Amino acid sequence: MNGTNDTTKWLFPAVLVLIVMMLAALTTPSSGKGLSYSQGLEMLTEAGTYDVGANPFVVISDDIDGNGTADLVVANHGAGGISVLMGRGDGRFDGPADFPTGAGTFGVATADFDGDGTPDIAISNELNNTLSILFNSSSGFASKADIPAGGGPHVVAVADFDADGAADIAVPNYHSNSVSVLLNQGDGTFHEKVDSSVHRRPFSAVAADLSGDGAPDIAVTSY
Numbered sequence: 001m002n003g004t005n006d007t008t009k010w011l012f013p014a015v016l017v018l019i020v021m022m023l024a025a026l027t028t029p030s031s032g033k034g035l036s037y038s039q040g041l042e043m044l045t046e047a048g049t050y051d052v053g054a055n056p057f058v059v060i061s062d063d064i065d066g067n068g069t070a071d072l073v074v075a076n077h078g079a080g081g082i083s084v085l086m087g088r089g090d091g092r093f094d095g096p097a098d099f100p101t102g103a104g105t106f107g108v109a110t111a112d113f114d115g116d117g118t119p120d121i122a123i124s125n126e127l128n129n130t131l132s133i134l135f136n137s138s139s140g141f142a143s144k145a146d147i148p149a150g151g152g153p154h155v156v157a158v159a160d161f162d163a164d165g166a167a168d169i170a171v172p173n174y175h176s177n178s179v180s181v182l183l184n185q186g187d188g189t190f191h192e193k194v195d196s197s198v199h200r201r202p203f204s205a206v207a208a209d210l211s212g213d214g215a216p217d218i219a220v221t222s223y
């Protein structure tokens, strides 16, 4: 590595940072308040506020009712359940509709676990060491299955780990220092969990093909 290359490597980012700073200076109102900008690069405006269950913890989005609009699912840690808000497609939402899951609702992820074409919801319940699967139907989420997890299940990840076409679940167990993988039998019922030891206090997991062999791997944070 020679000096010219070193200079080139830092010069471009430095110029880029300078340009961004100049643009920010030009577009930031001198006496602005809050999140709303009348013009410029940054456009954050609070569109609405909705009351969900106690201690809302994690929020995700999916088209729960299949009408083409993005809906919201919120895990309410204190309430032990989720709130589902159906998007009108214009930034406003109907609901929430609340569904109990288990004590200490923590992580939430959607996938079509029972293969009927609708997104179902997997939820981890930190305080009673279970996962809940809420099955989506035209009448809401009337059907729930509870599955044993490890100690203190946290943020849920979903992927097809055994490549059978059915969505499986990985969840870090905060108090067990492990990650549980639960393989879907294809109909939304799951084989008994298989645990792998990980570093202390695993908190969040994400599934992706990190090794490039076509099979999903799991990255876990250690709190």
Ligand SMILES: [Ca+2]
Residues within 6 Å of the ligand: 062, 063, 064, 065, 066, 067, 068, 069, 070, 071, 086, 087
């Ligand atoms: Ca929708």
Ligand SMILES: [Ca+2]
Residues within 6 Å of the ligand: 111, 112, 113, 114, 115, 116, 117, 118, 119, 120, 135, 136
């Ligand atoms: Ca489904």
Ligand SMILES: [Ca+2]
Residues within 6 Å of the ligand: 159, 160, 161, 162, 163, 164, 165, 166, 167, 168, 183, 184
């Ligand atoms: Ca699978």
